[in-house]
Amino acid sequence: MNRATPQMRAFARRLIAREIGGNISSETNLPAAFPVSDKLCSQLTTLIGSSGFRALFSRALALASAELPWLRAVRVKVDGALEGFEKIQPQPTPGEFLEGREVLLAQLLGLLVTFIGPALTSRVVTEIWPKILISDLDLGNGDKNEKTK
Numbered sequence: 001m002n003r004a005t006p007q008m009r010a011f012a013r014r015l016i017a018r019e020i021g022g023n024i025s026s027e028t029n030l031p032a033a034f035p036v037s038d039k040l041c042s043q044l045t046t047l048i049g050s051s052g053f054r055a056l057f058s059r060a061l062a063l064a065s066a067e068l069p070w071l072r073a074v075r076v077k078v079d080g081a082l083e084g085f086e087k088i089q090p091q092p093t094p095g096e097f098l099e100g101r102e103v104l105l106a107q108l109l110g111l112l113v114t115f116i117g118p119a120l121t122s123r124v125v126t127e128i129w130p131k132i133l134i135s136d137l138d139l140g141n142g143d144k145n146e147k148t149k
Contacts, residue, residue, distance in 0.1 A: 004067065004106035011134070012036075012105035016098070018129060034082055036105055039128045041080040047116070047124070053080050056115070060108035068100050 004012075015036050037057065044053045058076045065071040073087040092100060112121040122134055 004064070004103050004110060008106040008110055009102050012102045012109065013098075015105060015125075015129065015132065016101050018132060034101060034104070036101075037080070037082070037108070040108065040124075043124055043128050044112075045080070050078075050080065054078070056111055057108060060104055060111055063107040063111075064100065064104040067103055068096075070096070071100055071104070 019036050019039075041053055041057070044056070048056070054076050057080060061071060061074060061076060061082075065074075070088050070092055074082050074084045077083050109121065109125075112124070116124075125132065125134055
């Protein structure tokens, strides 16, 4: 099942833009270009442990790789960081790389909604990014009367 819905991808793009100062088309150092995953790793490790985060992130990477085959060269290291960007041939363009970041984050957020639920996913996201508006994001599965901030 594809959890990288257009709405989740748009939300992922907003988070990425927030992390890199709004310049989402900038060429960045590839291994350091997934700053959102670092913040999520820290928060989620507390919630589900380091092995749980690695498993979840690895699954999100596998799902994203089905959509973007160039991501197949990338692996999740023991510490939750990504490696293998130097093996990607040909190297993705900045636009392709941005799409990879979006799809990977959208898959990760979709898996979080599935495993810990929309309310807890919203809480995790707002704890990391308190100024991000998620009220317009329908994470699904939740009580229609439940409000997220």
